[in-house]
Amino acid sequence: MEYAPHASIWFPPAGLSFAAFLVMGVRAMPVLMLCSVIATFWVDSMYQMEHSWLQNAFSGILFGAAHCLTYWFGAWSLRTLVRSLSDEVLPKAILSFLIIGSVTALSAALLGTHALAVSGMIGSNEVSDTWLPWWIGDLAATIVLTPLFLGILSWRYPQIDNWLSGLSFQLQDQPLQPYLVKQAICIIMLVAIMLLAYLFPYPEVSFAVFFLIIPQMWMVYTETAFRAALSLAIFSLLSAILVALLGLMEQALVYQFSIIVIAASAYFGLAVPVLAAHNKQLSKLALSDGLTKLANRTYFFERLEQEVTRSRRNQQSLSLILFDIDHFKQINDDYGHTAGDTVLMQIAENIQQDLRQSDLLGRFGGDEFMLLLPDNDLQQSSGTAERLRQSLFNISLEKAPRRLSGSFGVVEIRTTETVQQAFERADANLFQAKRQGRNQVVAS
Numbered sequence: 001m002e003y004a005p006h007a008s009i010w011f012p013p014a015g016l017s018f019a020a021f022l023v024m025g026v027r028a029m030p031v032l033m034l035c036s037v038i039a040t041f042w043v044d045s046m047y048q049m050e051h052s053w054l055q056n057a058f059s060g061i062l063f064g065a066a067h068c069l070t071y072w073f074g075a076w077s078l079r080t081l082v083r084s085l086s087d088e089v090l091p092k093a094i095l096s097f098l099i100i101g102s103v104t105a106l107s108a109a110l111l112g113t114h115a116l117a118v119s120g121m122i123g124s125n126e127v128s129d130t131w132l133p134w135w136i137g138d139l140a141a142t143i144v145l146t147p148l149f150l151g152i153l154s155w156r157y158p159q160i161d162n163w164l165s166g167l168s169f170q171l172q173d174q175p176l177q178p179y180l181v182k183q184a185i186c187i188i189m190l191v192a193i194m195l196l197a198y199l200f201p202y203p204e205v206s207f208a209v210f211f212l213i214i215p216q217m218w219m220v221y222t223e224t225a226f227r228a229a230l231s232l233a234i235f236s237l238l239s240a241i242l243v244a245l246l247g248l249m250e251q252a253l254v255y256q257f258s259i260i261v262i263a264a265s266a267y268f269g270l271a272v273p274v275l276a277a278h279n280k281q282l283s284k285l286a287l288s289d290g291l292t293k294l295a296n297r298t299y300f301f302e303r304l305e306q307e308v309t310r311s312r313r314n315q316q317s318l319s320l321i322l323f324d325i326d327h328f329k330q331i332n333d334d335y336g337h338t339a340g341d342t343v344l345m346q347i348a349e350n351i352q353q354d355l356r357q358s359d360l361l362g363r364f365g366g367d368e369f370m371l372l373l374p375d376n377d378l379q380q381s382s383g384t385a386e387r388l389r390q391s392l393f394n395i396s397l398e399k400a401p402r403r404l405s406g407s408f409g410v411v412e413i414r415t416t417e418t419v420q421q422a423f424e425r426a427d428a429n430l431f432q433a434k435r436q437g438r439n440q441v442v443a444s
């Protein structure tokens with residue numbers, strides 16, 4: 001396998017074509033076909049191959065068809081696959097991108113070399129020498145540049161982010177200086193390693209380029225996805241320039257593989273914050289009530305157990321309030337179930353605003369709520385319940401023009417009782433408040 005003197009270790013148009021087909025679909029075809037034909041004429045004149053006009057046109061169309069159809073099909077497959085994945089599978093989306101990108105680059109290399117051979121641009125014996133460096137060059141550019149071009153194109157086509165499964169390449173405000181420092185470190189390291197490879201021409205020296213994974217991953221974990229993608233592009237571009245300038249073509253494969261491996265690792269690294277955010281969101285969903293977003297029973301009782309242990313250890317008081325909206329059924333009957341839902345959400349929002357950060361408000365179910373008050377004795381928690389009873393009355397309902405009232409059962413949790421027993425006492429007090437005529441607080 002040989003590299004022609006003009007050959008670069010990567011082929012940036014491959015990354016651009018893949019990104020353009022991913023974003024614009026088949027609409028990108030005419031422009032990319034035209035570029036392929038122009039490029040064929042340009043290569044012919046640059047290397048003074050002196051093929052006829054007709055032969056250049058024929059070979060440009062054949063090469064363009066091989067390149068464009070392959071990248072269009074690869075992009076279409078990836079788009080279809082990623083769209084069928086749900087939001088929580090970013091690693092699968094990245095894996096699909098890497099696999100489909102590799103297969104697409106391989107197909108483009110095989111078809112492209114054969115297209116050039118058929119049209120007489122290269123001899124048929126050159127195909128076997130050319131397809132591998134062509135593939136790796138296309139692959140390096142596809143893997144490194146496609147996300148960067150996607151980022152640039154997503155300024156015009158914001159819907160792209162939707163099918164990147166939460167991985168946003170949009171610009172975000174973040175200080176520039178630390179990024180520039182990291183970028184400078186990457187560049188200095190790369191230049192130093194490649195100069196060493198030039199001065200000490202042993203193949204082993206070139207492998208030091210894999211150390212670039214350290215600053216690149218540092219970038220990935222601390223900078224935005226767009227900046228990380230930009231940094232990978234700078235790393236690849238600089239590698240390509242230095243390989244050509246320093247005549248390191250013998251070790252070109254090492255540099256190509258380092259680009260591919262570091263870029264692939266970086267994309268999985270970029271997925272980590274998105275996955276962490278998804279997990280956080282999932283656990284939030286599992287622990288909150290769907291309608292009011294308050295703590296659900298599972299979370300409330302978990303925290304109740306923890307608070308009981310903590311208050312006993314610190315010898316602090318702890319109180320529990322249960323309350324139920326009076327005649328809530330009437331609201332549903334008069335204004336409809338949807339209006340009833342809105343009222344429940346409004347109650348949750350209003351009561352929440354009335355509480356301290358350390359208090360925990362939860363929804364037991366229906367129109368019944370529960371409130372945990374750390375460091376509150378019976379007197380204080382009765383006062384809080386009274387205040388909430390008043391504020392319920394003062395809520396002006398958007399969907400049901402009427403006054404609300406609630407019945408409250410309050411207990412201070414005793415050191416001798418279980419959580420279950422405390423809860424039953426609060427429930428009994430609530431029941432008594434209802435029985436005594438509603439709109440009141442019963443504490444014991």
Ligand SMILES: Nc1nc2c(ncn2[C@@H]2O[C@H](COP(=O)(O)OP(=O)(O)OP(=O)(O)O)[C@@H](O)[C@H]2O)c(=O)[nH]1
Binds near residue numbers: 341
């Ligand atoms: N809109 C809406 N209504 C609900 C929801 N969950 C329960 N309900 C209704 O809330 C009402 C609760 O009724 P109860 O607590 O038994 O009685 P009430 O009308 O509030 O009267 P008292 O509690 O005795 O004062 C029932 O009509 C339920 O159908 C919900 O998520 N949304």
